[in-house]
Amino acid sequence: MNRRHFLKGTLAVALMSRGMTAIASAVSEANYEITRTEAEWRTLLTDFEYQVMREEATERAYSSPLNDEKRTGLFHCKGCDLPLYDSATKFDSGTGWPSFYDSLPNAVGTKDDRSWFVTRTEVHCRRCGSHMGHIFEDGPKPTGLRHCINGVAMTFHPN
């Protein structure tokens, strides 16, 4: 292979991988009904809300007033106001994070999270993609699941 061919080949690979990245990110954005630019999210959310909801940070245990919320009502996504959790499924997990054994129907999506050297199930709002928390398999009946949610990512709407 001469130098000219080598350069053309390298350019083609570089362009192709850029194209693939653009397509991949377009596809992942297109999965959500509600999409916003980074600037729009930063206007809508506080810095800390942005870190949790858009960058998957985790609030300090016992830092959210929603951890102690005992009234009946619905917990909505702070990013798009979609109702995600019903107080009927909330339980005291003793972890310091609002915990639910189930989500509302068609409310959340999940993906594997391989950070921190273990695989956890990440949970997010299915409508706007905002990160909510993680799902663990040590919850109470009937599901045996524990949705461990950042209170800062939700708003509470009492009945």
Ligand SMILES: [Zn+2]
């Ligand atoms: Zn949302």
